[in-house]
Amino acid sequence: MSSRRQYPFDLIEPKWQQRWEAQQLFRAWNPGDAIPAAHPFAQRHGLSGPTPADKLPPKYYILDMFPYPSGAGLHVGHPEGYTATDILARYRRTRGYNVLHPMGWDAFGLPAEQYAIKTGQHPRATTEANIANFKRQIQSLGFSYDWSREVDTTDPGYFRWTQWIFVQLYGAWFNPRTNKAEPISTLVYPEGLTSAHERRSYCDSKRMAYVSEAPVNWCPELGTVLANEEVIDGKSEVGGFPVVRRPMRQWMLRITAYAERLLNDLDGLDWTHSLKEMQRNWIGRSDGAEVRFALVSTKGSEPAPVITVFTTRPDTLFGATYMVLSPEHRLVDSITTPQQREAVDAYKNFAATKSDLERTELAREKSGVFTGAFAINPVDQKRIPVWIADYVLATYGTGAIMAVPGHDTRDLEFATKFNLPIVQVVRPPDPKADWRGFVEAGTATNSRNAEISLDDLPTADAREKIIAWLESKALGRRTINYKLRDWLFSRQRYWGEPFPIVWRSGQHEALPDSDLPLQPPDLTDFKPTSAGDPPLARAQEWTALSDGALRETNTMPQWAGSCWYYLRYLDARNPAAFCGREAEKYWMGAGGAPLNVSGAPAKPGVDLYVGGTEHAVLHLLYSRFWHKVLFDLGHVSTSEPFFKLVNQGLILGELEFTLFSAESGRHVTANHVKNISEEASADGVRLVGVHQASGEKCIGRRVDEEEIEKTGDGFVLKSSKAIRVDARSFKMSKSRGNVISPDVILAQYGADAFRLYEMFMGPLEMVKPWSTKGVDGVYRFLGRVWRLFIDDQSETEFEQAATTASAGDAALLDRIRLKPDVQEASASRAQLKTLHACIKNVTEDLDGLRFNTAISELMVFVNEAMTWPVKPAAILREFLILLQPFAPHIAEELWSKLTASTGQPAPALAYAPWPVLDPALLVEDFMEMPVQVNGKLRDVIRVAATATSQEIEAAALASEKVKADLAGKTIRKMIVVPKKIVNIAAG
């Protein structure tokens, strides 16, 4: 760890942050805004006063996922994404765009409420304090956010519009014919629906926001219900508490109506493959068929009921040897025979009382009972038994399946356990393979009746043929199912948006717009009531209206506010609309005048959205859904909000070495320890595992790097080289004690070094371990930049003055002078080449989001420039423009010194035009070409850049080393790739 300070970042950084703030340097301008003529943006673009959209330069909207302001403050993962976006925002400003780069707070949420329950402190107070701390930390990093657009989801001026959007959802239905949401007034009622009551029920059942009485995920510890997406392995995503199924009256949002569009529109998005796959998996489209199975009638002449199943493998219908209904299926009671009644009731009871957690734990062992009923397989008229089992889910498909144990893993398990028949209807392509449990595509077999034969057809063709047959006989139809469920939108919490809904005589209605925002009541006790009602029910004067109506006491989930915040930024202080039309069109459409400098024109939507993978399904799916509804209803002009999205990789803690010991105390080599996992212990968290051979439990202990050395492909103890240690980095967590606070790094290295290190670690989207030592490298680089410009004599004087003067006096910086090597001298060809190589590489790397290599190119330039006896000022100025996006504070300080020395007025660095590459300067007179023989390097020859292939060949063959290698061989082939390589194939 370097102890001597490289340069006075502690004075420079606050100085420039204050100036940027005072000048409103990073204000983004909306169409119609009066831009002050003195503002650097106005000067750069020759604007002043009110400016219409078509006179503004093209927009560039670069968005961070706004944080939840937790009590713990920022961790190093947040600024990773923020730094990347800030670099690009600054870069785009220098490229001439009108850049929108905002920040805000996703501030509703459970922790503040739980803290309130514990301490009695109002969540508002906690939230404000946390926001203040987050804002201080974020601002200390010198990000170029337009703070005039800051949003806070808990601000009534914000959630007024969250509530307004809910009212839009409430007032809309999904028209399957137009495949879009429409005002509820366009709803078409079925014929014969005449009574007002029936019409009302029908209408309510079609709304995009509707009330459901379905079983929900109830978390007793949290005292609230959770969305499916918030339940992981039967436990709450927040806190890891058990979740049970329980029927409750809840608000739901009809996201399933958009399943197809949410799926299809992924194709047009510039997102990573894996992120799209996650969304596709979550939506979970399955193509298949519904098939109708008639039951064998037990009651004489009464028409037998029909059970409809969903299957993705209708081609295996001949192999269906039994059926299974979910225990909750509506026909279970009516089909159960008296002999089986007791067993069925017992099983239903058993299934109903199981929590999701128990269900997951028991998932491996199949269970179920026979109902006593039989159905007829429509293809061969065979009687097959009907069972119930909890491996069939009530909420997917039709809640019933045809079981094909020959070709479905779960059905096979079940059939084996209960001795049900297993028949083959698919031949695997490999004749030696076992057909039992073969679930992939093969060839149909044993699949014929008097009317149809699938035999010898490939699976795909068999499927088509049987579907057509089923449809022709009205025994089934082609259909599609989705895993996606409607979005459970109610929470029994205090710290969230109240629903703009009142209940009158048991019927709900939306509040008029004039009643928004609906503020939550002030409470002192934030727990649910003793009757189990949500905390809002405690405020009786708030819930009970004078006319006898009652307010809805649920609140919206945390995702509500984050579903649309990117739209509020566009027009954050608009009191009359969630977002003005002009602003929306400019920023989300392809707004602005064409760019007259080089650079791409504006694209629709958010140009770049950066954030963590933890939001891959929840936030991003919900946001897309709301956006599409707003689009359908004519409130926004694009069908998707985020056209390009990048996930930053997690930053892990420092590398740790773990030595394992068996319970007997002897050390165990790490590669013999299996099932390594984390376990809580007295002093935090430790690794434990099981010894491969003996089965003993092995306990990990952290060991110091000093005790370790590298051998072969692993690390071993120095003291005992047969003992391997485990080496890995862990996710930062409080319990592990490996959290790095940005504040500590900032105090020691400054914001510029911190920003640089976060980007230099590796590619943005990769998982990377933190290394504080690594910060030294970029910090030293900034020191070299400083010494490239600064006279050390004057800096010594400054240091002396700084120790005696009152600390933190930025005026002292004026004593620091440029070094005499920096001159208004003309640059040599070699110097220009160094600069332009840097321009080329940095520009290309920024366009490709390769920040790590962009920084290394800046280092290459500085390493070279340090050797120049005279440093031409013009070259250094261009270099500072390249440096500014990455390390803005030091760049501004040096820019001000460099431009002051000319006596000329200089443009503001943040808006100075990005250097233009002159490719002619990179052209070489000579080139070095490697010469290979049979792919092995033998020599490097130097030839004129203009040399022909023949000349290069001749030069290669003239090489002594090549000649020596070719001795005794005959040349079979010669490959000359101009400017690249020569390869001689010889034998």
Next chain:
RNA sequence: GCCGGUGUGGCGAAAUGGCAGACGCACGGGACUUAAAAUCCCGGGACCAUAAAAAGUCGUGCGGGUUCGAGUCCCGCCACCGGCACCA
């Protein structure tokens, strides 16, 4: 189990099918210094060889393949990370 991603020096990493290891960390040597820190310069994949070098051989998780040439493309494995998980 299914889907996706990633495997390159002691470490973080770089390389439109064309000289593997740019740039940095850590390390070793040197200069400066009374000394240290800081700074500046030099070194560096492994093996073999040697007083030192040159030359040579091997080398991008493993095994095959395509190609004049493969870290990069194709086929088959393995490991790690992430997501989903009785979704019929």
